[in-house]
Structures are given as C-alpha cells and as structure tokens.
Amino acid sequence: MITGMKQLSLFPEENIDPRSPMRINWNLWHGCTKASTGCLHCYMYRRDESVGRDPSIVQKTDVFDLPVRILRSGKYKGLYKIPYGSHIDTCFSSDFFHPDADEWRDEAWAMMKERNDCTFFMITKRPERIAAHLPSDWGTAWKHVSIAVTCENQAMADKRLPIYLSLPLSVHSVMVEPMLTAVDLRPYIDRYRYPDGRPVIRHVSVGGESGTDARVCDFKWVEDIHSQCITNGISFYYHQTGARLIKDGKLYIIPRRLQHPQAHKAGLDTDGRRAKAAT
Ligand code: SF4
Numbered sequence: 145m146i147t148g149m150k151q152l153s154l155f156p157e158e159n160i161d162p163r164s165p166m167r168i169n170w171n172l173w174h175g176c177t178k179a180s181t182g183c184l185h186c187y188m189y190r191r192d193e194s195v196g197r198d199p200s201i202v203q204k205t206d207v208f209d210l211p212v213r214i215l216r217s218g219k220y221k222g223l224y225k226i227p228y229g230s231h232i233d234t235c236f237s238s239d240f241f242h243p244d245a246d247e248w249r250d251e252a253w254a255m256m257k258e259r260n261d262c263t264f265f266m267i268t269k270r271p272e273r274i275a276a277h278l279p280s281d282w283g284t285a286w287k288h289v290s291i292a293v294t295c296e297n298q299a300m301a302d303k304r305l306p307i308y309l310s311l312p313l314s315v316h317s318v319m320v321e322p323m324l325t326a327v328d329l330r331p332y333i334d335r336y337r338y339p340d341g342r343p344v345i346r347h348v349s350v351g352g353e354s355g356t357d358a359r360v361c362d363f364k365w366v367e368d369i370h371s372q373c374i375t376n377g378i379s380f381y382y383h384q385t386g387a388r389l390i391k392d393g394k395l396y397i398i399p400r401r402l403q404h405p406q407a408h409k410a411g412l413d414t415d416g417r418r419a420k421a422a423t
Contacts, residue, residue: 171237176200202245228262232262232263233266271311297327310336320351
C-alpha cells in the first residue's frame with residue numbers, strides 16, 4: 145500500500161494546507177476495450193491510433209500514485225502535491241472497473257482512502273463489475289467518491305440502470321453521452337426512490353457526439369430527458385451539443401469550439417456544472 149506523509153492532524157487548525165484546492169485529472173491507468181456502441185468513436189482510441197499506440201492494452205501510468213505524492217522541496221515541502229480539498233477526476237482514458245486493471249484497483253482504493261480530504265469522480269460503462277470490486281470497508285458508500293454510469297441509448301439504460309441504481313453509492317449520476325437515441329428514464333426514476341420519495345438518480349448529464357464521424361443527436365431527445373429531470377427534481381446538465389445536432393428537423397454541423405457554449409446557451413442546465421462527488 146502506498147502511504148504518504150499525513151498533512152492533516154487530528155487538530156486541523158494546527159496544520160491547515162494554505163494552498164487553494166484544485167481540479168485535477170488523474171488517469172491512473174490507460175487503455176480500454178469497447179463495451180457498447182457508445183464506445184464506437186472513443187476519443188482515447190482515436191488519439192492512440194493516431195500515434196500508432198494500441199489503445200486496447202490497459203497499462204498503469206506514470207502518475208498512478210499522484211494523489212499521495214509528497215512535495216520534496218520548496219515552500220510546501222512535506223505536503224501532498226495535490227492540495228487539501230481538491231477535486232480529482234479519475235480514469236478518463238480507461239474504465240476504472242475494466243477487468244485488466246483488477247490487480248491495481250486495491251491500491252487505487254487505498255490512495256483514495258488516504259486522500260479522503262479530496263473528492264474523486266469516475267464514470268463507468270461497466271456497472272456490473274462495481275459491486276464485486278468495491279473496497280471491503282465501503283459500507284453504505286465512501287462519501288468522497290462518486291461513481292457515475294454512462295447510458296448512451298435506451299438499450300444501455302435498460303441494461304445498466306437496474307444494476308447501477310441498486311448499488312450503495314453516495315450519489316447516483318447518469319451520463320447520457322454520446323446521446324444516440326431518446327432515453328426514457330421514467331421507469332427508473334419511478335422504481336428507484338429513497339424512503340423520503342426522492343429519486344435515487346440525483347444528476348443527469350447529456351451530450352452529443354463529437355468528432356468527424358459523429359452520430360446525430362436530436363434536440364428533441366435532450367428536451368425530453370430534461371423535462372423528465374425537472375419534473376422529478378433531478379439536476380440536469382447539457383454538456384455539449386455534439387458535432388451533428390438536429391433541431392426542428394434541420395441538421396446543424398457544429399464546430400468543436402462551439403459545442404459546449406451552444407449547449408449552455410440552450411438554458412437547460414439546472415446547476416450549471418457537471419455532477420461531482422457527494423453533492
Ligand atoms: S469505456 Fe470509455 S474509455 Fe473504454 S472504450 Fe469505451 S469510451 Fe473508450
């Protein structure tokens with residue numbers, strides 16, 4: 145197990161990290177195999193193939209231990225390299241629950257446990273592997289770790305949501321991206337509720353596909369799922385339009401640089417940001 149120098153004592157006022165929290169990407173392993181049609185134009189595949197690298201080989205990266213690295217010199221010597229309270233987006237060039245990473249996952253959980261002052265966020269297309277690969281002391285959920293699921297079409301929603309929504313997680317977030325069909329979440333909103341009546345799904349994020357071969361996204365699908373969320377008090381985020389958007393029956397080709405701002409201009413976001421851990 146990797147251990148770092150503890151920067152916080154039981155009496156934090158004696159030992160507060162003076163640096164501001166940051167938002168960090170932590171790609172602890174790289175490479176993946178395609179899980180469903182949403183993976184067809186995976187950006188990681190496109191990027192690796194463009195430089196002659198085999199994207200299907202899952203390998204630990206050289207930043208595997210990033211969250212517990214200690215600064216060895218300078219003003220903040222002895223503190224973690226990543227400041228106290230940071231938000232860490234995890235595993236964006238692989239899938240945290242990919243079977244080829246099974247041998248490294250315990251060590252990854254140990255680092256996340258050590259850095260429970262930070263929040264961690266990951267997205268998976270393999271919710272069927274989560275339950276068997278949570279840490280033994282996960283309990284009802286580590287509050288600082290958030291695991292979202294991707295459902296790019298109705299078939300994947302029907303397959304993945306019954307598994308995902310039954311898992312003990314601090315927050316359940318559904319990413320419909322790339323959105324390839326209309327997606328009806330209502331059966332899962334209605335069936336999976338907390339005792340106080342709130343839906344187990346707390347966040348939904350939607351986006352079209354980007355890239356030269358992008359498949360179309362119809363704005364009607366976006367409006368429909370937005371309406372399902374608003375009706376049920378679920379926060380909604382329209383992440384990006386994608387490269388090919390149909391609106392009012394007309395196809396629009398949207399340049400990459402406009403795909404995010406155009407989505408936000410639609411005014412559908414309820415909290416203006418992507419779901420984060422334990423919110
Ligand atoms: S699961 Fe994610 S990283 Fe893996 S192939 Fe699919 S899109 Fe790419």
